[in-house]
Amino acid sequence: xxxxAEAFVSQIAAAEPxxxxxxxxxxxxxxxxxxxxxxxxxxxxxxxxxxGLPVRVCCRANAEYMSPSGKVPFIHVGNQVVSELGxxxxxxxxxxxxxxxxxxxxxxxEMKAYMELVNNMLLTAEWCDDTTASEITRQRYSSPYSWPLxxxxxxxxxxxxxxxxxxxxxxxxxxxxxYEDVSQCCQALSQRLGTQPFFFNKQPTELDALVFGHLFxxxxxxxxxxxxxxxxxxxxxxxxxxxRIEQTYFEEDKDSQSAGSQYSRGPSxx
Amino acid sequence: xxxxxxxxxxxxPMQGPELGVxxxxxxxxxxxxxxxxxxxxxxxxxxxxxxxxxxxxxxxxEIADVFQAKNLIDVMKKSHDARQRLLRLGIFRQVEVVIxxxxxxxxxxNGLDVTFEVKELRRLTGSYNTMVGNNExxxxxxxxxxxxFGRAEKLTFQFSYGTKETSYGLSFFKPQAGxxxxxxxxxxxxVTGQFPWSSLRETDRGISTExxxxxxxxxxxxxxxxxxxxxxxxxxxxxxxxxxxSGHSLKSSLSHAMVIDTRNxxxxxxxxxxxxxxxELAGYTGGDASFLKEDFEIQVNRxxxxxxxxxxxxxxxxxLPIGDKPTSIADRFYLGGPTSVRGFSMYSIGPQSEGDYLxxxxxxxxxxxxxTPLPFRPGRGGFGDLFRTHFFLNAGNLCNLNYGxxxxxxxxxxxxxxxxxxxxxxxxxxxxxARLELNYCIPMGVQSGDRICDGVQFGAGIRFL
Numbered sequence: 055x056x057x058x059a060e061a062f063v064s065q066i067a068a069a070e071p072x073x074x075x076x077x078x079x080x081x082x083x084x085x086x087x088x089x090x091x092x093x094x095x096x097x098x099x100x101x102x103x104x105x106g107l108p109v110r111v112c113c114r115a116n117a118e119y120m121s122p123s124g125k126v127p128f129i130h131v132g133n134q135v136v137s138e139l140g141x142x143x144x145x146x147x148x149x150x151x152x153x154x155x156x157x158x159x160x161x162x163x164e165m166k167a168y169m170e171l172v173n174n175m176l177l178t179a180e181w182c183d184d185t186t187a188s189e190i191t192r193q194r195y196s197s198p199y200s201w202p203l204x205x206x207x208x209x210x211x212x213x214x215x216x217x218x219x220x221x222x223x224x225x226x227x228x229x230x231x232x233y234e235d236v237s238q239c240c241q242a243l244s245q246r247l248g249t250q251p252f253f254f255n256k257q258p259t260e261l262d263a264l265v266f267g268h269l270f271x272x273x274x275x276x277x278x279x280x281x282x283x284x285x286x287x288x289x290x291x292x293x294x295x296x297x298r299i300e301q302t303y304f305e306e307d308k309d310s311q312s313a314g315s316q317y318s319r320g321p322s323x324x
Numbered sequence: 325x326x327x328x329x330x331x332x333x334x335x336x337p338m339q340g341p342e343l344g345v346x347x348x349x350x351x352x353x354x355x356x357x358x359x360x361x362x363x364x365x366x367x368x369x370x371x372x373x374x375x376x377x378x379x380x381x382x383x384x385x386e387i388a389d390v391f392q393a394k395n396l397i398d399v400m401k402k403s404h405d406a407r408q409r410l411l412r413l414g415i416f417r418q419v420e421v422v423i424x425x426x427x428x429x430x431x432x433x434n435g436l437d438v439t440f441e442v443k444e445l446r447r448l449t450g451s452y453n454t455m456v457g458n459n460e461x462x463x464x465x466x467x468x469x470x471x472x473f474g475r476a477e478k479l480t481f482q483f484s485y486g487t488k489e490t491s492y493g494l495s496f497f498k499p500q501a502g503x504x505x506x507x508x509x510x511x512x513x514x515v516t517g518q519f520p521w522s523s524l525r526e527t528d529r530g531i532s533t534e535x536x537x538x539x540x541x542x543x544x545x546x547x548x549x550x551x552x553x554x555x556x557x558x559x560x561x562x563x564x565x566x567x568x569x570s571g572h573s574l575k576s577s578l579s580h581a582m583v584i585d586t587r588n589x590x591x592x593x594x595x596x597x598x599x600x601x602x603x604e605l606a607g608y609t610g611g612d613a614s615f616l617k618e619d620f621e622i623q624v625n626r627x628x629x630x631x632x633x634x635x636x637x638x639x640x641x642x643x644l645p646i647g648d649k650p651t652s653i654a655d656r657f658y659l660g661g662p663t664s665v666r667g668f669s670m671y672s673i674g675p676q677s678e679g680d681y682l683x684x685x686x687x688x689x690x691x692x693x694x695x696t697p698l699p700f701r702p703g704r705g706g707f708g709d710l711f712r713t714h715f716f717l718n719a720g721n722l723c724n725l726n727y728g729x730x731x732x733x734x735x736x737x738x739x740x741x742x743x744x745x746x747x748x749x750x751x752x753x754x755x756x757x758a759r760l761e762l763n764y765c766i767p768m769g770v771q772s773g774d775r776i777c778d779g780v781q782f783g784a785g786i787r788f789l
Contacts, residue, residue, distance in 0.1 A: 116571030122560060130564060200612055203552055203574040 065148075066134070072149060073132050076109045078102075079117045080127045085197045086115060089275055090176040095127040097267025098139050101260045102129075103303040105151040115198035143260050154259040161254060165261040168239060172268045174224060175236050179282070181215040183229045236272075237285045244289040251298065258299070266299045382475045385502030386410050390438055399423060403438055410442065412504060414478060415471040418443040445470045455484075462486025475501055489516035489527075506537045521671045523562035523680045524569070526654055527554040545581045548609065550574070553654055563678035569653045575613040577606035587625060591759050592695065592712060592751065594633050598623040606655075607646055614646045615655060632696040637789055639664070639720075640688040644727065656683030659722040660743075660774070662783025664689055666718050667745030667767030672775035674722035688738055689720030691789040695751065712751045716763070718789060719744035743769045760784045 080095040081087040087095070095111075102109045109129065114120065121128040121137045128137030129145075136145045146152065154162065180191045195211055196204035219225040227235075243265065252258045253265065269292055273283045287293055386409040393399040403421045410419045419442050426435030451466040462484050469479040478497040484490065493513035500506040514529045530551035537544055556570050580603050587596030600621040607614025619641030626634050645651045658681065660668035674684045695712045702708050721742050725734050749763030761783045767776045 114568075116568075119556065119571035120567050122557075135564070135567065199572065200574055200610060203572060203612070206552070207572060 070132055070149075072107050072151075074108060076107070076129060076131045078109050078111050078127050078129045079114055079120060080111065081117045082113045082115055082198065086194055088191060088194060089180055089271055090173055091118075091126050092275065093173065093176060093268040093271040094125070094139065095267070096270055097264045098127050098129070098142055100266050100299060100303060101139065101143065101153075101263035102146075104153060104258045104260075104263060105146055107146065107151060139260065139264060153257065154254075154261070162261065165253065165264065168243060169261075169264045169268060171239055172236065174219070174222065175232050175239070176268070176272070177215055178219055178224050178227055179229060179232045181212050182219055182225055182227070183232075186229070187212060233281055233285060236282060240269075240286050240289050240292060244292050247291050247295060249291065251295075262295075262299065266296055270296050270300065382413075382501040383410070386413065386504075387440065396423075396436070399436055399438065403440075407440070409504070410440065413476040413499070415444060415476050416442045417445050447471070455486075460486050460488045462489075475499075476504075489518075491515045505543070506535075508533065508535045518558055519671075520558060521658075521669070521681050522653065522683070523558045523566050524653065525556050525558045528552070529554075541584060543583045543585075545583075547579045547581075548577070549579065550576045550609075550611070553652075555652075555654060563680040565677035565682060566653065566680045573613055573652060573654075574611040575606050575655075576609045576611035577604050577613070578609060579604035587623070589756065591753050591756060592633075593623075593625045593635075594627050595625055597625065612649075613652060613655065614649060615651055616644045616646060617655065618642050618644075619657075628694075630696070632694060635693045635695065636691070637693075638688070638690045639789060641686065642725075643685040645685075651685060653683055656685060657687045657722060658683050659687050659689060659720050662761060662763070662777075662781050663785045663787060664718070664789045665720040665743060665745060666716065666747065666763055666781060666783070666789075667765030667776060667778055668743065668770075669775040669777045673720070673743055673771075674774075675724060676773045684722040685724045686734065686738060687720065687722040689718070689789055691716060691718040693717075698750075710753045712753075713748065714751050714761070714763075715746075715748045717744070717746045719769075720789075741769070741771050743767070743771065743774065758784065758786050759788065761788070 078095070078098060081091060099109070099111065117126050117128070118124060122135055123137045125138050128135055129142060131145070134145070136142050143152075143154075179186060181187055192208035192212065196208040199207060216225055247253055250256075252262050254261065269286055272286055273293075273296065276283075387406040390399065390402045390406050393402045400423065403423065407419045407421055410416055419440060422437075422439040422441060424437045424439070426437050447469060449468045449470070451464075451468075453464045453466075455462050455464055463486070464482065464484045466483075467481040471477065472479050476499055479495070480497075481492070481494045483492040491514050493511060493515070495509060495511045495513075497509040498507060510531075510533045512531045514527070516525070516527045518525050528551050530549060532547055532549035532551075534545055534547035551574070553573050553575060554571075555573075557567055582599075582601045584599045585596070587593035587598055598621065602617075602619050604615075604617040606617075619639070621637070621639050623635065623637040628634050641657050643651055643656060658671035658674070659665060660673035661670035665673065671683075672681055674687075675682045694715045696714075697704075698708060698711050698713055703711075719742055721738050721740075723737055723741075725737060745765050745767040747763050747765040749761055749765075752760040754760060763781050763783070765778060765781050767778050770776055
């Protein structure tokens with residue numbers, strides 16, 4: 055969005071309080087959603103819970119096309135539709151809720167860079183590796199559609215992602231190389247976290263939500279092998295970090311799950 | 325001897341030396357020469373000079389009737405019909421008929437030579453246009469092969485490349501030899517449309533095949549169509565209800581249409597009636613969309629005193645979803661605008677959300693029109709005949725039905741909240757295809773949410789209520 059448009063949207067957003075019926079849209083949890091999208095969606099959910107803002111999760115097969123930027127998840131708040139974590143953080147800031155006032159820009163940029171890296175790794179692992187793509191990814195992505203549309207859409211998306219990965223020079227990476235990179239990234243994060251409860255200060259920030267979203271998804275989702283999650287489990291402080299956030303912010307799910315949970319979470323770490 | 329050129333069915337010469345010459349050669353014993361009666365009586369007609377680059381069987385079908393003629397008048401009439409049929413095939417640019425007495429060694433005593441002189445269209449014709457309109461410019465390229473395999477098969481290709489959208493279409497048409505009304509065609513296309521009244525953009529990529537055939541007085545068309553539809557919001561300010569419809573879907577449907585048309589013209593008819601009934605069933609041959617759609621169109625015209633025409637028309641339709649998936653915005657009906665219920669903005673009647681019209685699953689619309697020539701008849705006999713004044717009364721309703729209720733409840737829903745309008749205006753006829761209208765409309769029965777266009781409204785199109 056241009057600067058003027060952003061300023062305008064912030065003004066409009068600031069005028070109204072957070073409604074009760076705010077909704078978050080993502081692809082179908084059981085059959086359709088992929089690793090990278092699940093990670094982003096969980097990050098946004100964690101962030102909103104950290105801010106104490108209620109949001110309902112709604113799964114739609116066409117969530118990706120409904121989104122104004124083409125990326126999931128997006129939230130529908132009052133009259134506004136905002137997608138992706140960055141703009142959502144700014145949107146909530148305009149409404150007066152913010153977690154990262156104390157952070158300086160360098161730290162923020164550093165964390166964002168790490169997460170962008172992890173996201174790209176997930177995309178590469180899913181789409182660029184032929185085995186994973188044909189056995190898991192393409193089928194999941196196009197499961198709501200009938201023949202021959204499912205093949206057309208799946209191949210179209212694969213071509214798009216591979217082109218993007220080519221542009222950043224990652225397309226040639228094999229699965230092993232990707233696992234290696236993720237491992238290194240996690241080592242770096244682990245060192246950064248140390249023994250603190252959260253990455254910055256004593257309070258969680260949106261960057262904690264971002265890290266949680268990605269790591270939790272990797273830990274609880276199985277690709278062709280469990281290797282990725284094993285490598286993260288080897289960093290114990292990251293594991294306990296994820297558990298802590300799950301316990302603190304997603305705890306009430308346990309109680310409401312029997313009543314038909316609306317909250318989109320897969321298997322838990324417990 | 326004399327020759328008769330029959331290019332059109334002009335009034336016959338009652339007497340004259342041309343016809344009289346034949347009488348000398350005949351020994352029929354009919355010396356009477358009554359001026360209003362036909363003099364000659366020839367039995368045998370042979371056709372010569374068929375030189376085409378096509379298979380001859382398809383052409384002999386069209387001119388076969390000429391062989392049945394019994395006398396000169398018959399020959400002329402049937403040759404005229406044959407000429408029309410040859411032109412209808414779409415392979416000839418020009419057809420001329422020459423009727424002469426039979427000459428040569430194998431000439432028959434009472435024979436006539438009927439010669440069809442034809443000029444074929446070129447094998448490949450192309451066209452290139454640029455179009456500007458609606459904040460968009462585009463370049464349109466067309467290619468046509470009017471007769472590829474020699475039996476009046478037609479292949480057309482059109483490609484449009486614009487600043488905003490690109491679309492193309494390829495179509496193959498083949499009539500049955502001897503029965504031009506029985507034909508089939510295959511189309512492949514990609515079409516993009518922008519619908520600002522719903523803030524929606526729709527891209528359709530599809531393939532369709534259709535068969536047409538006449539049964540007694542009706543014309544039937546059976547079609548299978550497979551379309552990949554992509555819907556998206558036209559602007560960021562689109563309502564959420566339209567945003568929810570964005571995405572891809574596949575529609576595979578079978579449809580059947582029946583048309584009975586006894587009007588003397590498609591635009592501004594003076595007499596006759598039209599009945600069109602169309603059914604479409606989607607979902608049983610694959611695809612995501614699953615529904616049954618019915619719609620009909622009736623028009624009746626009657627000539628009144630002083631060259632004026634009274635015309636009444638009724639349209640209606642219903643969309644029934646099959647299964648639990650709701651209907652898509654691309655399948656629903658829309659109502660309103662200069663081509664349907666006048667006095668309202670384009671497709672701006674019925675269910676809407678934040679200013680975007682979502683269409684409805686059932687509708688009806690009716691109109692009564694009185695067409696009269698322009699007052700004081702300026703330009704009579706020429707340009708003035710293309711214009712008509714017209715007084716109209718339109719009414720209609722568009723809504724969603726609750727399919728759990730019975731038909732009585734449906735009818736009462738369609739009967740409540742009727743929108744209607746009346747007014748007068750001028751109609752201009754464009755060839756035999758389209759018409760332009762400029763009307764002064766007064767809309768009534770406006771419900772909250774409808775957008776009206778009262779006062780002067782301009783409309784251009786092919787199909788009007």
